Amino acid sequence: MTAQALQERELAVVIGLEVHVQLETATKIFCGCSTESSEDEEPNTRTCPVCLGLPGALPVLNEGAVEAAVKVGKALDAEIPEETRFHRKNYYYPDLPKNFQITQYDAPICQGGELEVSVEGERRAIGIERAHLEEDPGSLQHQGGNIDTAEYTLVNYNRAGTPLMEIVTEPDFRSPQEVRRFLAKLEEVLEYLGVFDSTRDGSLRVDANISMVPADEMAEDGTVAVETLEAANRTEVKNISSHKGAEKALAYEVTRQRNAINRGREVEQETRHWDETRGITVSMRSKEEEKDYRYFREADLPPLQVRDWKAQIAIPELPDARRERFREEYGLDEESASKLTSTKAVADFYEEVAGEFDPDLAATWVADNLLGELNYRDMSVTDIESRLGEFERLVELVDAGEITVKNAEEVVLRRMLDEGEDPDSVIEAEGLGKAESGEIEQAVEEAIEENPDAVEDYHAGEGGAINFLVGQVMQKTGGSADPGDVNQLLRERLDA
16 A cells, blocks of 8 residues: 555554563573573683584484473463474574574464453453574674674674574554563563573563554454555564563654655665664664575474473463462452562562461562562562561561561661661661650650640641651650550640
């Protein structure tokens, strides 16, 4: 359809994703080289004849990568066929040492499936077309600038052969915001499965295909006919490495395509690079078609059969199911349940604490107090998993009334995180034990005597007066009195 014809019609956005996920295995997918990396590692040191593509070197499939792929398939409710095969995808890139990539073509390990996401308060399923195993290329390091201005480029093959799973969605997205929600949900599921580590550099990369189609050619349920999609020029945006980056890249591309159509220009079918620094997409090349890759079977790897053991590969309780169980079993509201199941580590930590204390008290201290302090410090629950006992001791002291909530949160917890001290040591060193009733009563009398104006304001009905007096008492007791008890004592004394 010409740009002029599109100008006269309302347009809708259609997006499909290809999500490349690095699977957590100790070694690469077709050799025994380690997948562990560090910032100071030397380039081209985690390599061997297999991942360098040297003549005569034969690949051997990593069983752990297959197990991870089966887990992903089960979590996505995909069909896992009895037999799957590997192919060679032929194309030349300098970071692909063999000049072909071992991947899966017409017999992927996962076929079909879906993942439910919440979009504007409504849940809907995003279709999964397929998910398959493949190897990662190496990495290019541009020296003296970016991809366009570098003086020269170095190739590091340490990543070459890292196991990837490519998850291809149906063209079910209608906005960049939906894409961001889907990626967050997918990452959450993968983390629960234990097959993915979001902290690894390059662990999740996204290629997005985006088209503008006439809105009146879409079905009422939001689906798009194959003929409509084939008639629309499709742009692929590559090298997106984050949820936020995906939303920004696609928002830019939607605007770019709309502007082109409004000016009567054709949207070219091409592959574009997302330049995160400049916040724009840049044309890379014309869009390849399937035939350009000249797929043929990988002769060095026999067909893969998983029927004898795929039933034995179990998956853990997934985020949605655990969220619902937290609401039913612990009586949590939706917001608390969502916070406490945001990662498997947080959910596990909460269940340990909830096993010792009232679930609501545990939820308050984990979801609100602890996670808030950790986020402020750019830390995660995994950083304090070994100190679970100390955290439970702090909650125990609060629950027993031996320390005020204010002091527990603002002094003890922060010292635990910043200085590594245990709760009892902080309380003893700072004298934070809860004040005795006699000490509180004396402080109340002194506050009333020293602040006659506030007393007069209280009797005149000014609500802020009582808060001022509570603050005076708290100051006199070093914050070791319970504000609620102080408020009650003040009112009783003033009203008398």
